[in-house]
Amino acid sequence: MTEKLLSLDNIHHYSVAGKDIKIHTSPDVWSPYSAVEMLNFLEKYNYLSDIENKTMLDLGTGSGIIGIYCAIKNAIITVSDYSQHAVDDAVQNAILNETFIDGIMSDCFVQLENKKFDIILSNPPVQPWLFTDLEDLEHRPTSASWNEAGADGRLVLDALLKEGKNYLTDNGKMIISSSTRHGHQYTIDLLNQHWKNQWKIIYAKEHQLDENYHAPYFSTWLKLQTDDFDLRIYQKDEKGRKFAFQTDEDGQVFMITALEIDDKKTNVALKFNGDYWEVYDKNNNFLMPLSNQDDRMPTKPINENWYYQYFLIECQL
Numbered sequence: 412m413t414e415k416l417l418s419l420d421n422i423h424h425y426s427v428a429g430k431d432i433k434i435h436t437s438p439d440v441w442s443p444y445s446a447v448e449m450l451n452f453l454e455k456y457n458y459l460s461d462i463e464n465k466t467m468l469d470l471g472t473g474s475g476i477i478g479i480y481c482a483i484k485n486a487i488i489t490v491s492d493y494s495q496h497a498v499d500d501a502v503q504n505a506i507l508n509e510t511f512i513d514g515i516m517s518d519c520f521v522q523l524e525n526k527k528f529d530i531i532l533s534n535p536p537v538q539p540w541l542f543t544d545l546e547d548l549e550h551r552p553t554s555a556s557w558n559e560a561g562a563d564g565r566l567v568l569d570a571l572l573k574e575g576k577n578y579l580t581d582n583g584k585m586i587i588s589s590s591t592r593h594g595h596q597y598t599i600d601l602l603n604q605h606w607k608n609q610w611k612i613i614y615a616k617e618h619q620l621d622e623n624y625h626a627p628y629f630s631t632w633l634k635l636q637t638d639d640f641d642l643r644i645y646q647k648d649e650k651g652r653k654f655a656f657q658t659d660e661d662g663q664v665f666m667i668t669a670l671e672i673d674d675k676k677t678n679v680a681l682k683f684n685g686d687y688w689e690v691y692d693k694n695n696n697f698l699m700p701l702s703n704q705d706d707r708m709p710t711k712p713i714n715e716n717w718y719y720q721y722f723l724i725e726c727q728l
């Protein structure tokens with residue numbers, strides 16, 4: 412742990428459910444963003460009402476805000492992050508808020524082996540590799556590079572979904588965020604596989620992509636959704652239908668969307684053949700023709716913006 416206390420410069424105040432949380436921000440540590448939305452929702456709907464004296468892990472803690480908020484509510488908190496600097500900042504930020512948390516540097520669950528918690532909370536990273544030096548994963552210069560998690564951005568989320576239950580006490584629960592940017596269908600597949608029917612989405616909110624921050628990642632998300640037709644990022648038409656116009660390797664423009672087919676939402680690609688749209692599933696099987704007049708057919712985007720969905724998921728042992 413760092414010996415010196417954090418400087419009093421760069422202290423930001425975050426209002427979480429009426430509580431003022433002070434966070435010292437460093438350029439290489441993720442500053443709170445969706446964590447505030449997450450905590451406000453969990454508090455408002457009583458997901459954090461009985462955490463006193465419960466052992467909790469905040470995995471991928473960044474500045475520590477999630478763990479610190481729960482420590483203020485008298486939970487017994489461990490925070491972890493792959494970044495030692497984040498762990499140090501989080502521990503110091505707890506002191507700044509007159510509370511205490513234990514900090515462990517850990518790559519996903521690797522250094523947490525044999526530990527168990529009553530509750531795991533996590534707001535994991537989502538960006539795919541771009542600015543990260545893959546030869547030196549433990550030293551990254553910016554919070555953006557720390558927030559990159561594998562070629563598809565799923566590295567930490569997958570660890571939570573696949574291994575989380577091994578780190579919970581009996582009847583323990585895990586509440587994590589995810590995003591369509593992770594590839595939502597695969598998230599659902601892993602939830603069904605590892606948590607059977609013991610999981611539910613408790614919150615879903617659409618967010619607009621921020622050109623300034625997200626633009627460098629656009630091409631990877633578009634490439635990933637070309638493979639499985641599962642919209643990570645999308646535009647919307649006036650009826651709120653979600654879709655993305657993309658270009659295949661031969662330069663042909665096609666549209667990815669989800670269509671109601673036989674009462675089931677199916678991820679598909681639509682290719683225009685000059686007369687009508689051809690609908691293909693993710694294995695490139697032709698499913699059906701679709702005319703421009705079909706009510707299911709998305710129309711033009713309402714604006715230039717691109718969007719994604721942010722989810723909170725509760726998993727119960």
Ligand SMILES: C[S@@+](CC[C@H](N)C(=O)[O-])C[C@H]1O[C@@H](n2cnc3c(N)ncnc32)[C@H](O)[C@@H]1O
Pocket residue numbers: 440441442443444445446470471472473474475476477491492493494497517518519533534535536537557558559560566567
């Ligand atoms: C989206 S930020 C969330 C930070 C904080 N929980 C919040 O919500 O503000 C994701 C955090 O995960 C950390 N992280 C990235 N890869 C990790 C890994 N392999 N294991 C553990 N933490 C990781 C990053 O350093 C970053 O602090």
